Amino acid sequence: MSIIEIDSIYKTYQDEGVETEVLKGISMTVEEGDYISIVGPSGAGKSTLMTILGCLAQPTSGTYLLDGVEVEQLNDQQLSRVRNEKIGFVFQAFHLLPGVSAFDNVMMPLLYCHTSPEGAAERVERALERIGLGHRLNHTPGQLSGGEQQRVTIARSLINDPKILFADEPTGNLDSKNGAEIMATFDQLNAEGRTIIVITHDPSVAKHARRILTLRDGRIESDQTNENFQKSHTSSARAAAE
């Protein structure tokens, strides 16, 4: 069953009277348990696509079915609930609440749950232990390394057991060792059946996915399996080399 179905999504931004069309008719389907990378040069519309898929922004036109629900029809309260229960976000800049302990950062999504979950504190502790930060519950983001902060954001995005995980350049602010660890975590989460969508311009990150979507100038340029992407990529690289 497809968890995401979008059809002819357009997104136009208005900035001081200047209209910029960022997405120009994007249609795609994501199956539950999929592992997708969205790649493309900067300005291609990757992040905008993610904000729409993540229900953070509404498209200018087009339809979006998330888990069978028409997102355009939802009001703020319902959208907030969808973001809370079905979606997890991991950002390049981590976006942890500054000055707030790792524990409280991971706890934050549970504060906005429809019904207050039982045993929330234990859940948060377990989540932090699983990512190896059980001993740093009370550390604030400033006291954690970049890799540790990103692990906290992963714990936060998973605390409500969402169906889909969005990651926007998750390794962008990390060194290669920490980046590899984060990607290994994603691979494992996907193996457990979670749908993962990673936005990146880093081919070494993109290749973790099973399916690679290339965006260029607001349109989908190609939608390939990883193997085909690698093939075409290496052949075009070879062609460029020759």
Next chain:
Amino acid sequence: MRIFRNLTQALHGLLLNKGNTFLMTLGVMIGIASLTVIVAIGEGTKAKVLNRIASLGFGPDSFSVYSGAGRLFFGRSRNTTSMTLQDADDIRAMPNVRMVIPRQRTRMKIIHKKDFTTTRIYGVTPEWRSARQWVITDGIFFGDADMERKRKVIVLGATPARKLFGDKDPLGKKVRVGQVFFEVIGLLEKKGLTESGYDPDDRTLIPLTTSMSRLLRKSHLHSLKVVAMSPELVEETMDGVTQVLRHNHGLSSLADDDFRFITPEGIMQWVTESEQAMNRMLLLISTVSLLVGGIVIMNILLVSIRERIHEIGIRRCFGARRSDITQQFLFESVFVSLLGGGLGIALGLGLSVALQQSTFIPAKITWEPFALAFGFSMIVGLVFGIHPARKAAWLNPDETLR
């Protein structure tokens, strides 16, 4: 409960942004403190005026006529010289009048050896004592013989007596006023400071004739005190006095009175009016100070929202509704207002007590402004918090994270 969770988040937010919290609290605190202090001063002034009136010693059957046009204590001219002993005699001759006490008044230095003090000196007739019913604790009051011979005798109030003589007995001693030496013949009973610090004992009395020919060397009067036969006759008597004085002073029918009445009713009316004016002023000042506090909160919250735009975005990403963000910021502003209000009340109370202890500004502490201030600080927090809180809630989550 969602609302309690938002409240907790608001408290966390305030603790994390200590600088902003401090400034907002300070804004409200100063507003509330100044409000309560101003009200205390207003109340103190009111009390002082009322005491002053009480100390004038009016009975229901008496009133005063002061020389010079104007109203009550506010003469328009200080050197009207039209009121004379002839006026006093003519008024005394009216059928409804029981007693008339003509007065001269000055404020001069009074000296005994090396000690001196400045006090009010009244030239009055011997009837003064029975009109004011003021007890002589020691010695005697001057009589008709002293008046006739313009004798240089003086009766001291408790304050000049203490300042010049301390524990010693002043009776029979000489004091000098200007170039004139007076013999102390009597002491007035001590009445004590009024609540507001007015000292009725700070006065001395000399025979009117002495005052006219030896001390002030002028014949016009400062005022007349008129006692009617009965309280009901006061109004009628005042009309008669007006006619007599206008006739004696040769005023044409177009000219204004060159004298003014001071009556208990007139004073009460004036007090009511000035109280209303004072209350209006206090209301205005309170509104301004609360407005200032509120605007401080609003501005700082608006700046704070700019600074915390990421926080808002993150919360929205993970399921915070607009209402959650609104509530969080509104709680912050209300909490800060209440904190500022509480601290402002403490500060205001401290300052009011300090003013009360010092004598140079009258202050009176009443509980109403403090209760009101606390209530208003909460309203300020709500009213001035709504705009920033809504602004924060209506930010687009995707734009806040860029």
